Amino acid sequence: MAMRKFHTAQAVTPRSGLEPERQRDRALIGGSLELRRAHGQSTGVSGQFVLDPVFFPEHEDRLRAFCDPADPRPLVVEIGFQMGRFATDYCLLNPGTRFVGFEVRKSYCEEANARFEKFGVQNALLALVDAREMLPRVLQPGTLDALFVFFPDPWWKKRHMKKRMISPEFAADAARWLRPGGHLLLKTDVPDYATWAEAELRREPAFEVERLADPGAGLPPTLRERRCALRNQPTYAVIARRREDPK
Ligand SMILES: C[S@@+](CC[C@H](N)C(=O)[O-])C[C@H]1O[C@@H](n2cnc3c(N)ncnc32)[C@H](O)[C@@H]1O
Numbered sequence: 001m002a003m004r005k006f007h008t009a010q011a012v013t014p015r016s017g018l019e020p021e022r023q024r025d026r027a028l029i030g031g032s033l034e035l036r037r038a039h040g041q042s043t044g045v046s047g048q049f050v051l052d053p054v055f056f057p058e059h060e061d062r063l064r065a066f067c068d069p070a071d072p073r074p075l076v077v078e079i080g081f082q083m084g085r086f087a088t089d090y091c092l093l094n095p096g097t098r099f100v101g102f103e104v105r106k107s108y109c110e111e112a113n114a115r116f117e118k119f120g121v122q123n124a125l126l127a128l129v130d131a132r133e134m135l136p137r138v139l140q141p142g143t144l145d146a147l148f149v150f151f152p153d154p155w156w157k158k159r160h161m162k163k164r165m166i167s168p169e170f171a172a173d174a175a176r177w178l179r180p181g182g183h184l185l186l187k188t189d190v191p192d193y194a195t196w197a198e199a200e201l202r203r204e205p206a207f208e209v210e211r212l213a214d215p216g217a218g219l220p221p222t223l224r225e226r227r228c229a230l231r232n233q234p235t236y237a238v239i240a241r242r243r244e245d246p247k
Helices: 020-027 033-039 057-066 085-093 106-119 131-138 158-163 168-177 191-202 223-230
Strands: 075-079 098-103 124-128 144-150 178-188 207-211 236-242
Touching (some): 057 098, 075 085, 075 131, 085 098, 085 106, 098 106, 131 168, 144 168, 168 236, 191 236
Parallel strands (some): 098 124
16 A cells, blocks of 8 residues: 655654744644633533533533542543544453543544443543643543553644644653553554654653554554454554653
8 A cells, every 4th residue: 555655854843933832722623722612612412421521611520530540440541532442342341440532523422422332331431622632631640541542643744743643742741641650552554653653752751662562452453453454454553651760
């Protein structure tokens, strides 16, 4: 399969002249949460597992309560769960774990919700919001056991690089959210993305980074992963473990 050119020229560097908040907002999907809360309209998303924390501050509170570090159950987050294929399998295999999924598309939230209902998932919440803006608001530092980023959009072009999920800011945030010994797991089918992301994650001193020999990482496959397997297309997995004692 012909692969599009993946830009790796330089690490994502913030545009000079913009204050940090504006720099961050430029990379977010839908723009700043505060502006949407003030001027936007509710998405109307529905489902017993689904939260719409941009428009309902009480949904943000529910998310924060679910992530409360006083709860002894492990806490894992998946960014970009799409139709919830992996999320459902993972939750059923790990009923004693708290699972929070983030998606930016309403239809995917509703499809994943239907799947959770069909299979009787009990230990999860799904949030319709850009994970990068909600996680800092609801997570206490050092409390996350695992962060899954599976087959993120590659954002091939140089001018779109700032939208990639993996960035120096995201790596620093993830290192802060994860407990010592916790990990960020990235899977992708774009070999250059794997190489680029691995290098970006290695720049974060709190992480010990490794390319996994088993690209499945011993987890249930995602929808994209199943499709790759059907086409005999290779996939890649990079794990960034939060050091017990960051340098
Ligand atoms: C290429 S799909 C991968 C889907 C799935 N993880 C899989 O492996 O089959 C990427 C998904 O991430 C979602 N997404 C992209 N940016 C996101 C963000 N900032 N927060 C939450 N979800 C996001 C997209 O809507 C899309 O469903």
